[in-house]
Amino acid sequence: MTLKKVPGRFITFEGIEGCGKSTQTRLLADYLSSRGLKVLVTREPGGTRLGEAIRKLLLDPANAGRIDPRVELLLYLASRQQLLAEVIIPARAAGKIVLCDRYEDATLAYQGAGRGLGMEKIRRLLKFLPLRVQPDLTLLFDLDPAEGFRRIRKAKKTLDRFEREKLDFHRKVRAGYLRIARAEKKRVKVINAALPVKEVYRQVVKIASQTLSSNLTR
Numbered sequence: 001m002t003l004k005k006v007p008g009r010f011i012t013f014e015g016i017e018g019c020g021k022s023t024q025t026r027l028l029a030d031y032l033s034s035r036g037l038k039v040l041v042t043r044e045p046g047g048t049r050l051g052e053a054i055r056k057l058l059l060d061p062a063n064a065g066r067i068d069p070r071v072e073l074l075l076y077l078a079s080r081q082q083l084l085a086e087v088i089i090p091a092r093a094a095g096k097i098v099l100c101d102r103y104e105d106a107t108l109a110y111q112g113a114g115r116g117l118g119m120e121k122i123r124r125l126l127k128f129l130p131l132r133v134q135p136d137l138t139l140l141f142d143l144d145p146a147e148g149f150r151r152i153r154k155a156k157k158t159l160d161r162f163e164r165e166k167l168d169f170h171r172k173v174r175a176g177y178l179r180i181a182r183a184e185k186k187r188v189k190v191i192n193a194a195l196p197v198k199e200v201y202r203q204v205v206k207i208a209s210q211t212l213s214s215n216l217t218r
């Protein structure tokens with residue numbers, strides 16, 4: 001594979017809580033770095049000083065029921081605009097492969113489908129934002145929310161504001177994600193996240209490598 005010549009690319013990792021986004025982001029970053037590629041890993045919300053401050057507000061359980069869903073939406077967008085300006089756009093311009101743990105699809109799935117603000121409404125809103133970069137590839141780790149919860153409870157002592165939402169909320173989020181995948185088959189690849197880490201990783205590497213090499217001839 002001629003991965004060495006890959007120019008700056010943008011891959012996003014999506015899915016419900018506990019589906020394995022962070023695990024797979026790290027594994028793919030290690031894989032690509034070990035092949036001599038320049039990789040930058042970041043996450044949402046956060047990834048910048050301002051974004052991490054917004055992340056704290058958004059995930060703080062003390063804010064449960066105290067952030068209007070429309071304001072929640074705007075906080076995510078603010079964090080993302082800063083991340084694009086400060087991190088994603090410069091890194092891509094420098095030829096790096098940017099791996100982002102959550103991105104725009106999370107806004108559509110969580111605030112659009114989960115909170116019920118409407119996916120299409122948010123899609124229209126996104127078009128007005130000053131900074132936008134379309135991912136070259138989005139990996140959607142599809143998992144039953146009940147299993148996601150089992151994993152998180154096993155791994156963590158305290159749950160954040162979203163992890164405290166009811167199962168029904170997470171079912172809506174999952175359905176929202178799958179709706180995006182059906183509409184954008186070329187960009188969004190669905191991976192069965194119920195499989196063991198190693199098997200999920202094998203698929204991640206296969207799909208990411210295909211995208212990275214096919215982009216060479218674009």
Ligand SMILES: Nc1ncnc2c1ncn2[C@@H]1O[C@H](COP(=O)(O)OP(=O)(O)OP(=O)(O)O)[C@@H](O)[C@H]1O
Pocket residue numbers: 015016017018019020021022023024151152155193194195196197198200
């Ligand atoms: N395929 C898998 N099978 C079983 N356990 C897994 C798998 N992938 C990840 N895990 C475990 O599940 C937990 C959650 O994984 P991880 O943090 O990667 O998920 P996440 O999608 O980033 O979650 P969050 O949305 O909360 O950030 C971790 O303890 C991780 O080790």
Ligand SMILES: [Mg+2]
Pocket residue numbers: 021022023101
């Ligand atoms: Mg994570």
